[in-house]
Amino acid sequence: MRRIAFKMFLHEGFEEEYKRRHKEIWPELKVLLKESGVEDYSIFLDEETHLLFGVLKCSKEMEYQNLPLQPVMQKWWEHNKDIMQTNKDNSPRSISLEEVFYLE
Template sequence: MMKRIAFKMFLHQGFEEEYKRRHKEIWTELKVLLKESGVEDYSIFLDEETHILFGVLKCSNELRYKDLPLQPIMQNWWEYNKDIMQTNEDNSPKSISLEEVFYLE
C-alpha cells in the first residue's frame, strides 16, 4: 500500500535559486537510493514569501524510508545543503511532518 507523506522544511532567505539549482542537479546515487527505498512521486514546493519548503511524496516501503537517515548518500546530501537551510545537529533538515486533512481521489 502506498502511503502519502508530507512535511515542511525551512530555507534560509536569499538561497531560493541555489536550492533550485542543487535540486536540478540532484545526485544520481541519491535518486537511486530514494527509489530503492520506495519513494515515488516526490515533489518539493517553495513558498517564496515564508521560505518554507513543502515536501510531498508517496512511499511503498515505510521501513526502508525510515532507514534513509542512516544511509551515507543521504548524510552527504544533508552536509551539502546545510548552508542553505535550517538543520539539526546531524545536518538533517529541520522538518515538521504535516497531517493530511483532505485527499481527492
C-alpha cells in the same frame, strides 16, 4: 501506499541555490530514494515565507525509515546545511504535516 507531507525552512536569499542543487541532484541519491520506495516526490517553495513543502508517496516503510542511516543521504544533508535550517545531524529541520483531505 502511504502519502507523506512535511515542511522545511530555507534560509532567505538561497532560493535559486536550492533550485540549482535540486536540478543537479546526485544520481546515487535518486537511486537510493527509489530503492527506498519513494515515488511521486515533489518539493514546493513559498518564496514569500521561504517554506519548503515536500510531498511524496512511499511503498516501502522500513526502507524509508532507514534513509537517515544511509551515507549518501548524510552527504546530501551536509551539502545543503548552509542553505536551510538543520538539526545537529545536518538533517533538514522538518515538520510532518497531517493529511486532512485527499481527493481520489
